Amino acid sequence: MIDAAELAVPSLLRQDLPAVVDAALGRRGMVVIRAQAHSIIQPGANMTTGGLWRIQGTAQQAGPANAAEPVPFSVIAKLTQSPLLWPGIQAVPPEFRGQLAERYPWRTEAQAYAAGVSTALPFNARMPEAFRITELDAQRILIWLEDVDDDGAQGWSDEQFAEAAFVLGGLAGSPDVDACVTAVPDATTSRRLEFFLEGVGTQLLIPAIMDDDVWRHPVVAGAADPAVISGLRSLAGRAPDLVNVLVALPQFPMHGDASPQNLLAGASNVGDEAFILIDWGNFGRGPAGFDLAQLLAGRVNDGDMPGSDLVRLAPLCVDAYCNGMAEAGTEPDASSVARGHAAAMAVFTGLSALPLDQLAAPRPGLEDVVAGRLDMVRFILGRLDALGL
Known part of the structure; x- marks a missing residue:
């Protein structure tokens, strides 16, 4: 229950909050006496x-008289929604909006938590605990999660990259995870590619x-050379293949x-160190x-x-991914893993290497980001050539 008005929380979160706090604290009958919500992402x-x-x-x-000592809590609330509720939907022609909603399933993440994916993951990986899943209406689902906060992408060593690749390979090779995919009605398929x-x-x-205009932009021009421009254009032409x-x-x-x-860094269900994997909206099967x-x-x-670090890291991660698959009981085909990695990186990273949405008002340091991304494109082009793709 909620005992006080000191709740700086959006109204759509208030009804679930007492039950979620009970679950998060592992107790029953807790009274929420203070709560404040902080938005983690910008709307839209x-x-x-x-x-x-x-x-x-x-x-x-x-x-x-509520004599018990107050206990702090911290939880995450994620609202997943149909693309039709996205503020930017007005930019999509009306005749394409239904197709957009069909192509971008929004229920996948909630279904993944409900399907028990976390218990099927390798021993050194898990999902955040889901305290509650509430279907607000036909176009919105609220997922209440354990708060797991760390620096995420900051300061990873080569060993951490390899450990993460091992986990992802274990996920790919697990028959138990594969059964969970089957239980998720809106699981991602290769059609999304x-x-x-x-x-x-x-x-x-x-x-x-x-x-030519984007290559003349001051943020881009300094890091772009004729070879990377022609290479990325060639990649664009080969993208369907x-x-x-x-x-x-x-x-x-x-x-x-x-x-x-x-x-994210955290503890497994048995207390050992583990990766905690978040954002499951694209969970499914892929190459x-x-x-x-x-x-x-x-x-x-x-x-x-x-x-340029990718030249060193990619072979480590491909090997670790294959080892993870084998550990999970699936014989890996190293050639397929290498080809899948290279082609996926080409299509999803190579084509989006130029930060088109940031060029109109460049932030400080964007030139360095673009230089790093174009070095990544050079790596991708080299991998495609080496693999005959």
């Missing part, structure tokens, strides 16, 4: 995330790459958005090695790691 930043809040406060055990290319790839990214490669590869369970920012693309690109995209 993500098409299928209507809000993400950290709610912190104190609660007391119900009893005579095609949707990406047919949509934002063809409509926005490839036209910008082929145009690379998507066909990805669709044809063996399909395995995948997290779907496995950047370092979504692999072998797919998750390695985001694992290796995430810190480069944010400007926290040089693109």
Whole structure:
């Protein structure tokens, strides 16, 4: 129950809060005496995330005169929503809006928590504990989660990258996780790869790459040379063939958005060190090695790691991913993993290497970010050539 009006919390969160606090604290009959919600992302930043809040406060055990000592709590509330509720939907022509909603399932994350994916993950990985899942209406679901907060992508060593790749390989090779994918009605399939290319790839990214204006922009021009420009344009032309490669590869369970920012440090269910994997909205099946693309690109995209580091890290991660698959009971095909990683990185990272949404009002340091991303493009082009893709 809620005992006081000291609740700086959005109204849609208030009804669930007492039960969530009980679950988070492992007690019954707690009275929320203070709570404040802090928004973690900007509204509209993500098409299928209507809000993400950290709610912190104190609660007391119900009893005579509330004599018990107040206990602090901190939980996460994530509002997933239909793309039709996205503020930017007005920019989408009305005749395409239904197609957009169909192509971007928004219930996947809630379904993944409900399917028990966490208990199927490798021993050194888990999901945050889900305290409650509430379907608010036909277009919104509220997911209440354990608060796991760390620096995410900051300061990873080569060993940590390899450990994360091992976890992702274990996820891919696990029959138990594969059974969970089957239990998720809106699980991602390889069709989403095609949707990406047919949509934002063809409509926005490839036209910008082929145009000269973006390469003349002061933020881009200093890091771009004729070889990387022609290479990225060639990649844009080959993107449909690379998507066909990805669709044809063996399909395995995948997290779907496995950047370092979504692999947090924490404890496993038995107390050992583990990765806690968040943001499961793209969970499903995809090509072998797919998750390695985001694992290796995430810190480069944010400007926290040089693109040139990928030359050293990629072989370590491919090997660790294969070892994780084998540990989970699936014989890996190292060639398929390498091809899946390279092609996925080409399509999803190479085509989006230029920060088109930031060029109109560049922030300080964006030139360095672009330089790192173009070094990543050089790495991608080299891997494609080496693999004959």
